Amino acid sequence: MKPNLGLNDNARKTVADALATVLADTYTLYIKTQNFHWNVTGPDFPQLHEMFGAQYEALGEAIDEIAERMRALGHFAPGGLQAFGKLTEIKDAPANPPTAKDMVRQLMQDNETVARRAREAEETVDGVGDKESADLLIERMTVHGKTAWMLRAQLE
Numbered sequence: 001m002k003p004n005l006g007l008n009d010n011a012r013k014t015v016a017d018a019l020a021t022v023l024a025d026t027y028t029l030y031i032k033t034q035n036f037h038w039n040v041t042g043p044d045f046p047q048l049h050e051m052f053g054a055q056y057e058a059l060g061e062a063i064d065e066i067a068e069r070m071r072a073l074g075h076f077a078p079g080g081l082q083a084f085g086k087l088t089e090i091k092d093a094p095a096n097p098p099t100a101k102d103m104v105r106q107l108m109q110d111n112e113t114v115a116r117r118a119r120e121a122e123e124t125v126d127g128v129g130d131k132e133s134a135d136l137l138i139e140r141m142t143v144h145g146k147t148a149w150m151l152r153a154q155l156e
Contacts, residue, residue, distance in 0.1 A: 002074055003072065003073060003074045005072070005073070006129075007073070007128065007129065007130055010128075011128035011129065011130065012073045012074055012075065013075065014124060014125070014128050015073055015124070015125045015128060015130045015133050016070050016073050016074075016075035018120075018121035018124040018125055018133075019066055019069060019070050019073075019121060019125075019133060019137075020070065020077070020078050020087055021087050021088075021117055021120075021121060022066055022114070022117055022118050022121050022137065022140060023063065023066040023067055023070070023077060023078065023084075023087075024078060024083070024084040024085075024086075024087035024088040025087075025088045025089060025090050025113065025114045025117050026059055026062050026063050026066060026114060026140070027059075027063050027084050027088075028084055028085075028088040028090040028092070029059055029090050029107075029110050029111070029114055030056055030059035030060060030063060031092075031093070032090065032092065032093045032106070032107070032110065033052050033055050033056040033059060033107060034052075034056040035093040035097075036048075036052050036093065036097070036103040036106075036107065037049060037052035037053045037055075037056055039097035040052060040097075040100050040103055041097075041100065042099070042100040044100055044154075045100070048100055048103070048104070048154075051150075052103075052107075055107070055147060058143070062140060062143070065136060066136065066140075069132070069133055069136055073130075073133075089113050089117065090110050090113060090114070091106075091110075101155065104151050104154045104155055105151075105155060107147075107151050108148050108151035108152050108155065109148075111144045111145075111147045111148040111151065112144070112145075112148045114140065114144045115140070115141050115144035115145045115148065118137045118140040118141045118144065119137075119141055121137050122134050122137035122138060122141065125137065
């Protein structure tokens with residue numbers, strides 16, 4: 001049974017496709033951040049280990065929110081690394097862990113990427129009148145912009 005949320009089939013499909021890219025970016029960033037949480041070393045280990053842990057836990061919650069919004073719209077959320085790999089712009093963590101400073105730099109850039117992609121998706125969903133998804137994406141832009149700023153401050 002199709003949802004009757006005040007959005008036609010084409011609008012719901014447009015929104016689901018836009019959300020899928022943000023979901024893929026968020027999931028890929030989640031995996032990368034968790035990897036860096038496990039593998040960070042150096043004099044800033046305690047602080048970075050804790051910060052990366054808090055970031056990947058928050059990303060896990062965001063993944064669920066985005067996927068559940070897609071389901072509320074009557075569409076399946078993509079799943080699996082292959083599906084996400086086709087949709088994401090986030091590069092995977094390197095096989096050999098980088099330095100702590102490079103981890104911070106990569107995560108800063110990746111959070112900026114997710115913020116930009118969430119902005120693009122928000123413009124799309126706002127264009128079809130989906131205020132709920134637009135609100136979710138505005139929250140993602142805010143979180144990723146703030147996270148990028150905090151990571152950038154670590155590099156200065």
